[in-house]
Amino acid sequence: MEDCKELRIEADTFEKLRRDADIVLQRALGTMKEKESMEGKVTITIDIKLVPDFIPNYDPQVKGETRKILKPKFDHKVTSAINIKNEEKGSVNPEMAMVWDEQKQEYVLTYVNNTEQRSIFDTDFQEAMNEPKENELPLLEGEVVDETALPGPVEGEVKIEDFREDDEPEDDGYGYEDID
Known part of the structure; x- marks a missing residue:
């Protein structure tokens, strides 16, 4: 055609x-x-x-x-x-139990307590930690040296000022020595 x-x-x-x-x-x-x-x-x-x-x-x-x-x-x-692929992956396994919190009215995570592996979250330890202060009982078993001890000056404590001689010039904070 x-x-x-x-x-x-x-x-x-x-x-x-x-x-x-x-x-x-x-x-x-x-x-x-x-x-x-x-x-x-x-x-x-x-x-x-x-x-x-x-x-x-x-x-x-x-x-x-x-x-x-x-x-x-x-x-x-x-x-x-x-074919260009960018990918991020992740996983979370907090090794905690999911429980219903009545006060919050939602699920929360809690430590798995009262098992063979002992932790500070176990019921008996938490009860001891939360006892009222008026009992004056030690929270942990064992002898307590001084329950009234607080951080602060200790009798007989040695300070850096004890080693300073009176004829030394006072430090002015600049980090150098005066040469006479």
Whole structure:
């Protein structure tokens, strides 16, 4: 047939599609090299619609004043996907038990108490810690040397000032010595 265009990918009809595919391919390769990605994908999709049209009929072999023709419409899309995956993962296992808190009306985490492994959170230890102060009983078993002892000056304590001689000049805080 004379005066026609081929419907092949390599034909002039799809020149714009091939040009767009080449552009996307080159960009994808550049991005892969830049991002050091070893895998990528270029996808070409062609949506085809056949649009019916009625034209005046001058063909002696077709009856009627008009005749129906189909006009194809080709829409294309060229996309690339580069496989670059960034991922953060984590896990939390607090080794605690989830219990309902009546006061807060929500679930909370609590230490697993009263097991073979002893801890300061065990019931007997907490009871001893929370006893009223008026009992004056030691909280832990064992002998207490001086329950009234507080940090502060101790009798017979040696201080740095005890080693300073009276004829030494007082330090002015600049960190150097005066030379006479």
